[in-house]
Amino acid sequence: MKEEITDRQKEILNFIQDYVDFNGFPPTYREIAKQFNLASTFGVKRHIDALVKKGFLNNANNSSRTLSLVVNNNPIQKGPVVEIPVVGRVAAGQPILAQENIEGTFSIDKSFLGNHLQCFGLKVRGDSMINAGILEGDLVIIQPQKEAVNGEIIVALIGDDATMKKYVVEENKIFLVPENEKYKAIVIENDEDFSIIGKVIGVFRSYN
Amino acid sequence: MKEEITDRQKEILNFIQDYVDFNGFPPTYREIAKQFNLASTFGVKRHIDALVKKGFLNNANNSSRTLSLVVNNNPIQKGPVVEIPVVGRVAAGQPILAQENIEGTFSIDKSFLGNHLQCFGLKVRGDSMINAGILEGDLVIIQPQKEAVNGEIIVALIGDDATMKKYVVEENKIFLVPENEKYKAIVIENDEDFSIIGKVIGVFRSYN
DNA sequence: TGACATAGTGCTCATTTGTTCACTATATTG
DNA sequence: CAATATAGTGAACAAATGAGCACTATGTCA
Structure with a gap:
């Protein structure tokens, strides 16, 4: 079973999901920071890193806009x-x-x-x-x-x-x-x- | 009715669609260039601009990774x-x-x-x-x-x-x-x- | 044959975006 | 009360990514 995530992490996860549904592509760290009135992308990155570690997100390093949600231990993607x-x-x-x-x-x-x-x-x-x-x-x-x-x-x-x-x-x-x-x-x-x-x-x- | 697109444009559109389906986020110009063995992102940009103009794609200016397909005059509502x-x-x-x-x-x-x-x-x-x-x-x-x-x-x-x-x-x-x-x-x-x-x-x- | 369309290159630069450090503040726990 | 966890800042910098210019090559059309 996955580790628990904090309330803040859950808020961020939900925002990412809504953003993808609405836009067809995921948000950047700066867009997440703007949404939550955070001044520093490093604060966002800390949350993202925690969510990745806990198995709720995937992310590519050193690439822009590659956040993707993981559900039931699988990335959301089209199956057959x-x-x-x-x-x-x-x-x-x-x-x-x-x-x-x-x-x-x-x-x-x-x-x-x-x-x-x-x-x-x-x-x-x-x-x-x-x-x-x-x-x-x-x-x-x-x-x-x-x-x-x-x-x-x-x-x-x-x-x-x-x-x-x-x-x-x-x-x-x-x-x-x-x-x-x-x-x-x-x-x-x-x-x-x-x-x-x-x-x-x-x-x-x-x-x- | 939409303008016709060229064979090359169609190939690029299909690649973008497959990439989004597989990854959950769209490709960059450089990733498209790599796929088609193009040396220059400007060549890719020309095709993207044409597809946007013809109504097959949406793209945000001065942002990375924001290509999204348009179907029936609507962006494909991401329905994962x-x-x-x-x-x-x-x-x-x-x-x-x-x-x-x-x-x-x-x-x-x-x-x-x-x-x-x-x-x-x-x-x-x-x-x-x-x-x-x-x-x-x-x-x-x-x-x-x-x-x-x-x-x-x-x-x-x-x-x-x-x-x-x-x-x-x-x-x-x-x-x-x-x-x-x-x-x-x-x-x-x-x-x-x-x-x-x-x-x-x-x-x-x-x-x- | 020239104009035009399509497709591309090489390159530089601007902007966006991610990474990281050293720091502060608050809450929780042993 | 000290250690730890959570949440964040300010700032600088590296890397990724988009924008755009002047050019070439090929095919089509009038």
């Missing part, structure tokens, strides 16, 4: 991750991954996706799937596909409306089955404007 | 991922993050964790929290803390047994409340061997 586009809404007629639909991206461990690399994220609206452990506000990962297998949770369009339900086929009829007693299954009539967008392959929830 | 250790079991008496407990790691978008960087993953065993959208087999992210707030979902030890429940305090009594009608709340008696490991800050589920 995939960046997934997060889509705001699914609508009829236009490509889901059209640029104007993309609200951001979400990075996730590549192993989590298996072979499904061409996928996208979608925020859950509504509570129709709570018995399947999918709550409002969750981020679901959708693998685009036009057909589904019985029992899969899918995102589909009925007319212009997007919906996420379990896909069930019985007696040659298609049912979109909610996992919440409050709602009834939707029966898809043959002539209905219905299309499958994709299936849910993952769920993410943050309690922050 | 964090590797979280995944713990196999939580047991009494030994440090949770002892090396022998760690089964692997899981990379996740740092923004997902907010300020909770020192955390770990835990596979869910049991179905006591299904009404809270947490199913058996899910991966939950635990922020270590020794005390909890009313209503938080926590991981705790009762004797040698680890459990995940909602933490509820009523009439000066502590209850560990399942979110499944099949189970009853656990009352924590004052002399009981009980300790809180941490709180749940995120949930991940894969359907692969």
